Amino acid sequence: MADKKFQAMIVKEDENKQFTREICEQSISDLPDGDVLIRVSYSALNYKDALSATGNRGVTRKYPHTPGVDAAGIVEQSNVDSFKPGDNVIVTSYDLGMNTAGGFGQYIRVPAGWVIPLPKELTLKQSMIYGTAGLTAGMCVSRIIDGGITPDSGDILVTGATGGVGSMAVAILAKCGYKVIGVTGKSAETEYLKKLGAADIMTREDATDSGKRPLLKAKWAGVVDTVGGDILATAIKSSMHNAVVACCGLVASPDLPLTVFPFILRGISLIGIDSQNYPMTDRVSIWKNLSEKWKPDALESTGHEVGLKDLNPKIDEILKGRVKGRIIVKLDDQ
Ligand SMILES: NC(=O)c1ccc[n+]([C@@H]2O[C@H](COP(=O)([O-])OP(=O)(O)OC[C@H]3O[C@@H](n4cnc5c(N)ncnc54)[C@H](OP(=O)(O)O)[C@@H]3O)[C@@H](O)[C@H]2O)c1
Structure with missing residues (x-):
């Protein structure tokens, strides 16, 4: 050529x-x-x-x-x-x-x-609407499901909800039947998030506890966190017994100001997500789900x-x- x-x-x-x-x-x-x-x-x-x-x-x-x-x-x-x-x-x-x-x-x-x-169920364009964001969101959802969290376990929190990974996580979780609460800094985008399937919205301020208490009222059965910092720490402190928290991003901060109490008193699992080096066999399985049973109507x-x-x-x-x-x-x- x-x-x-x-x-x-x-x-x-x-x-x-x-x-x-x-x-x-x-x-x-x-x-x-x-x-x-x-x-x-x-x-x-x-x-x-x-x-x-x-x-x-x-x-x-x-x-x-x-x-x-x-x-x-x-x-x-x-x-x-x-x-x-x-x-x-x-x-x-x-x-x-x-x-x-x-x-x-x-x-x-x-x-x-x-x-x-x-995958034959996706167009090239749809595959890029997902892209790394969709793969990452899919990996987070997969870890929540593998951790035994079902729609009956309780609500799932998604932070950075209007962002790429956040939007995909909201839409996929809703498609899987979970009740999703989105944390957003964009109050004008409440309707957008509800169309994706969010049941409710929280502001970043409401999702941030600046106090020193090591544990807060237990609210979340699972969390998809894209932002890190105080919002992730608050989400972990507010998670239920045996909740699964999938952490993939740091747009707010790479810090995680916490004690070990959420882990040793509530058995919460903090799962790190690395899409970059995710093995090919597991990728193919996530893409299969993204193209079939997880594919949101609002993709x-x-x-x-x-x-x-x-x-x-x-x-x-x-x-x-x-x-x-x-x-x-x-x-x-x-
Ligand atoms: N680990 C992995 O494999 C992997 C893969 C993909 C992405 N990531 C990481 O995940 C994060 C999100 O990526 P993305 O592509 O989805 O980015 P994005 O489209 O920019 O979404 C990030 C969202 O976070 C919220 N946000 C922004 N600044 C914030 C702040 N200071 N405090 C709290 N929330 C804030 C915003 O949503 P709201 O306005 O709705 O709050 C924003 O839209 C990045 O850190 C990225 O590097 C990691």
Whole structure:
């Protein structure tokens, strides 16, 4: 194949150590080696992409770089038998968009071990409405279910509820029959959260206890936390006996000001979620559930589509916690 040109967002560091973002022409030969070359139809914006796009070395060590931890598209070339040109596929996380050129470009080339066939019940666009956020939310829900928490066990709290992971968690839990309470800083989005399936809403202030008591009135049978800090600590202190708390994010804070009392007096389990290195067999099982029994009726309404050229301001918005649902990036008609 001739060295095809394509469009990609390139993040560069200038001589004053400032990071800039531009849509540039790239060549297939600029991509890293890999088994599968994929023409990207859709990507999506995650909080981690915004960190990569603003020079966060904890996410991306070397620049210039193309972010985008999520990509869905069509195989163009493959040197493995498991994928053939024309196959619809999904790639999320591993090193995509971190130190491997990611989904904010019209082509990616990746190891075959990162690629999942698109489940037949999902479109490429729907798979990116889920993306890493949906996979992560699905992992949290799976751990709550595996921990023996059923809809009869009690209410489930979801923090950062209007965000990508939060919206997906609210919608999936509601689809599974749980009564979901969403914590949000966006009081104007109550209707949005109720349409996703939330039974009720709490403000961030109401979800934060600044007192020193090690335990609070037990309210939650399960928690999906995307924010960390005082809100997560309050959620754990307010959880019931044997509750399962799945912790995946830190947009509020990486700190966790707690004692051990919730764990030793109430048997609460705090479960860490790492979607990046989640084993492929477990990923396939989560994607199967996302495409079948967990698929929310309101899935499409959580996705807001933009082109690559309109992505830049969304990156600043997600860092300020202003994004609602999922920003989907359409790559195939730039
Ligand atoms: N562990 C993993 O594998 C994994 C995978 C994916 C994402 N993550 C992490 O999960 C977190 C959420 O990711 P995302 O892509 O869903 O981000 P997002 O779309 O920006 O959602 C985060 C939401 O958190 C709330 N929020 C923002 N700032 C806050 C603050 N200071 N205090 C309390 N709440 C705040 C906002 O929702 P409201 O306005 O509704 O409160 C915001 O929309 C990030 O830390 C991300 O890195 C981890």
